[in-house]
Amino acid sequence: MNKQLSLSILATILLSSASMADELKQNINLGFVNTSGNTETLNLNAKYNASFATTGYNNQELKTLFDASAFTSENNKVQDNEEYKANLGLEQAIGDGWLGYASVNWLKNKFLDLDHKASFGVGAGKELYKNGPHLLTAKLGLAHNLERYRSNQPNRDFTSLNEYVEYNNQLNKVSNFFLKASASENVDDFSNDFEVLGTIGVNFAVAERVNVTLSEEVRYDKVHAPGIKRKDTKSVVTVGYHF
Numbered sequence: 001m002n003k004q005l006s007l008s009i010l011a012t013i014l015l016s017s018a019s020m021a022d023e024l025k026q027n028i029n030l031g032f033v034n035t036s037g038n039t040e041t042l043n044l045n046a047k048y049n050a051s052f053a054t055t056g057y058n059n060q061e062l063k064t065l066f067d068a069s070a071f072t073s074e075n076n077k078v079q080d081n082e083e084y085k086a087n088l089g090l091e092q093a094i095g096d097g098w099l100g101y102a103s104v105n106w107l108k109n110k111f112l113d114l115d116h117k118a119s120f121g122v123g124a125g126k127e128l129y130k131n132g133p134h135l136l137t138a139k140l141g142l143a144h145n146l147e148r149y150r151s152n153q154p155n156r157d158f159t160s161l162n163e164y165v166e167y168n169n170q171l172n173k174v175s176n177f178f179l180k181a182s183a184s185e186n187v188d189d190f191s192n193d194f195e196v197l198g199t200i201g202v203n204f205a206v207a208e209r210v211n212v213t214l215s216e217e218v219r220y221d222k223v224h225a226p227g228i229k230r231k232d233t234k235s236v237v238t239v240g241y242h243f
Contacts, residue, residue, distance in 0.1 A: 045236065065090075068086045087106070098126050117146070117148070123142065126138055144159055162182070163183045175202060
């Protein structure tokens, strides 16, 4: 009896693990990033993405999203660029294209004078347009932000209004065009304290589990540390493996 019970438990664990594996999607990307603005460098880049879908509120899909990235470069054995990012999010489908979300974002970049920057947000999103290969989604929410600097600049704690828009066009079976734009405004000073980020690119499959991504990213930060430029750009080329 105990043996049968043990076998039953083992079978349940294996089936659950198999089911979880079907829902878990992961992607590892390696490549190069060319930066301009505060640094003029060619960097090694690495990024990890994972998403896990399960059933949540009212039998609707609950998705957990995580990504972490790093890039670094040296010139004559002297480090001249370094950045680390990590993002964790929950997305709860509500119905009719609507969703609620919660997110935690973290950034460290000493070349932007940031010892670390953390953001804790909540909000709602909606599929605005979905037709064949075209998908347009948007999110709107609030976030509490903590910015800690390496210099003597005063640390900052503030609440922001965050907007996000993403457009995807599945060009064919192997390639997808994407356009992303986000903005964050200090609710106490909308016109003088804001940050904007835009990304455009294409992703295409070169093998069953291998893809290549080409993208261009532009960031503009109205409030910045002394000596730091407001605008930064990144040209990114990566090879990814998904499993």
